[in-house]
Amino acid sequence: MSQLEQIEAIERRLWSSADNLRANSNYASNEYFLPVMGLIFLRHAYSRFLGVKEEIVAGLPTRGGKTRALTREDFSRKSALYLREAAQFDHLVGLTSGQDRAQAVIDAMESIEADYPVLAGSLPKGEYQELDNEVLGTLISTFDDAALKQASGDIFGRIYEYFLTQFADQKAHDGGEFFTPVSLVQMIVNVIEPDHGKVLDPACGSGGMFVQSAHFIEGMRGNPAEEVTFYGMEKNPTTIRLALMNLAVHGLEGRIQKAITYYEDPHELLGKADFVMANPPFNVDEVDAEKVKNDPRLPFGLPGVNKKGAVSNGNYLWISYFYSYLNPKGRAGFVMSSQASSAGRQEAEVRRKLVESGHVDVMMAIRANFFYTRTVPCELWFFDKGKPEAMRDKVLMIDARNIYRQVTRKIYDFSPEQTKNISAIVWLHRGQQDRFLALVTDWLDRAACELLTTETPLNGLLDARVALANQMVLFLQDNGEAEPLKEPLAELTGVEKTLRADTKAFRHSIQKVAEVWKESPRDNAGLHRAAETFAPLAETCRDLVKQADLLYKLAARVVEICEKELTSKSHDAWITRDVNKAIKALDAARHEAVEQLKRARYFFKQARWLQDGFPEAELRDVPVCWFSVNDTDGRCA
Helix, strand or coil: CCHHHHHHHHHHHHHHHHHHHHHHCCCCCCCCHHHHHHHHHHHHHHHHHHHHHHHHHHCCCEECCEECCCCHHHHHCCCCCCCCHHHCHHHHHCCCCCCCHHHHHHHHHHHHHHHCHHHCCCCCCHHHHHCCHHHHHHHHHHCCCHHHHHCCCCHHHHHHHHHHHHHHHCCCCHHHCCCCCHHHHHHHHHHHCCCCEEEEECCCCCCHHHHHHHHHHHHCCCCHHHHEEEEEEECCHHHHHHHHHHHHHCCCCEEEEECCCCCCCCCCCCCCEEEEEECCCCCCCCCEHHHHCCCCCCCCCCCCECCCCEECCCHHHHHHHHHHHEEEEEEEEEEEEHHHHHCCHHHHHHHHHHHHCCCEEEEEEECCCCCCCCCCCEEEEEEECCCCHHHCCCCEEEECCCCCEECCCCCEECCHHHHHHHHHHHHHHCCCHHHHHHHHHHHHHHHHHHHHCCHHHHHHHHHHHHHHHHHHHHHHHHHCCCHHHHHHHHHHHHHHHHHHHHHHHHHHHHHHHHHHHHHCCCCHHHHHHHHHHHHHHHHHHHHHHHHHHHHHHHHHHHHHHHHHCCCHHHCCCCCHHHHHHHHHHHHHHHHHHHHHHHHHHHHHHHHHHHHHHCCCCCCCCCCHHHCCCCCCCCCCC
């Protein structure tokens, strides 16, 4: 099982266990998410604490034989929370049924709030008094999952996001509007690149924009706490608590104010923000026009007003806010209703003035079902007040509706590779050809590494086939010529022979291509030549996948014939348990080989997608049908 599959299995198990709280507490579904998220917060914080503690301790100064004590600042520099013993999750796990677990959790939260005053009053505490001591103990144990301790990477960050998603899917809080899908946030971050200064989200929800901005800065080897200051506005007090928890668990702080953005501007950042990013509520039609008509955040005027004296649609209020908060070099990225780009009347007039400003940078259409509680399509809008003069009359339009990955039956997102490839189009728009070529190089590097890794699983598949044959050899000596078995066995032998020959030739070709790739220049022409040498191997990967699947299918068919038609189970040389074990091992080996071959081909296809779309490594118009459906392999006829 791959790590991704393991994590998904862990997430489902944890959610199922935590969801039992609804049946064992006085909480309704829209109330119990805070106690659950509070425990995930503590466990995630502890995971990050342990992840950096050893490194911090190793670097502590020593004087007179005494090592300086750990401090909050030590952990802040590593994007983690400093946790006193009372707030460490192992302490909670070690509590007995005779101890007051609710009070222990409250003590843990208060300990953190004492060290981080910005969280004062935000962490869940009294909510735990409503839980039975044994139920709370079970819930604590749920998040002390052994599999989590063996997993690598920011696993709790993913689980944190998974639980937010699940609560959103249940409409546990405000219709799920507090949560913006991670892939959309990552796309916004990739385009505006918030790496310094003041970052504002006037509709910040659970703070996902801030967290992904921090991840972006960390990816650039920067320290978010030193590079940016996060400012947020949110109308719902409970969501503000969730946002502060989400920030804190990543070692971040944010200045988040309770405000109705239509009428309030608590941070007074008009014209001062370096970056603005948001997912505002769509199509709101109850904003009092009289209250906002003189707002300086509406530089293009008021959108249409209805007969009730309310703004007909709030979309262009938000759009104007985002624009007006930017400083003279600022960038904005936000989610917007698809209706906004074609709205008429006064909204069209606001849009005209906005376009004439020269600051609209990128427009991106997104298909339906990216949101967890909405099925409508949306758009991503991007402003850049620092665009070069020569670019003022240019807007990059990307129709990404056919670029997606299906996550569940009703949910779609962008894969990490799709996100990077779309970002590469933006780089070309900005004249950053070097970044585009670096990404193509990275994809071909990944393809080469994955190709070189195919040898072990392919050998494992062939070895597993031999192991199965050894379990059947004595029976087949007596029955191999039996009529039901004769043709399937001959076909299996032929497929195995072909697979062995093709695997040998494949290994030889990989070595030759790897040597060519090592010496290939990394300019555009060199990358195209290199890709041409990779192309036959990518096709061979596809063919080997088919052969591996067929090998297993035929082997399973031969076993089935032996058992059902030739009564092999009554034969002295046939040990059913060992045969079953061998056929399962063959299937597992098949799966591993197939997945490895697919990965090798997948990364090659990412490079080819970029090269086919932009062969000169320069921006050009591309037909919509060129963009792929689901696997970045679509083309125009």
